[in-house]
Amino acid sequence: MNNFAIKALAAASLSLIAVAPAAAEEVHVTVSYADLDIASPAGAEQLAARLQNGIETACARPETRDLKAMAAWSECKETAKAEAVEQLARQGATLG
Numbered sequence: 001m002n003n004f005a006i007k008a009l010a011a012a013s014l015s016l017i018a019v020a021p022a023a024a025e026e027v028h029v030t031v032s033y034a035d036l037d038i039a040s041p042a043g044a045e046q047l048a049a050r051l052q053n054g055i056e057t058a059c060a061r062p063e064t065r066d067l068k069a070m071a072a073w074s075e076c077k078e079t080a081k082a083e084a085v086e087q088l089a090r091q092g093a094t095l096g
Helices: 041-058 067-090
Strands: 004-007 013-019 026-032
Touching: 026 041, 041 067
Parallel strands: none
Antiparallel strands: 004 013, 013 026
């Protein structure tokens, strides 16, 4: 089973911690948004792009022929995004 958790490091950054489906090793990715005005549409869009890049790094894409790994990869990405939004909310921020 693949486990995924996100924990706050500090305000203005997110820490993605995942067990990547393809590698079965824990991956840590920090996404900083200290330089962004996430209240603006452009800042929120940039944060969303950074989160997507972080999620793609933490949740490595497996071989496409491995259907179980593909399902775990999809679940990893969905969970990562949901937990990142929750972490942002705990820090008093939103993603649009």
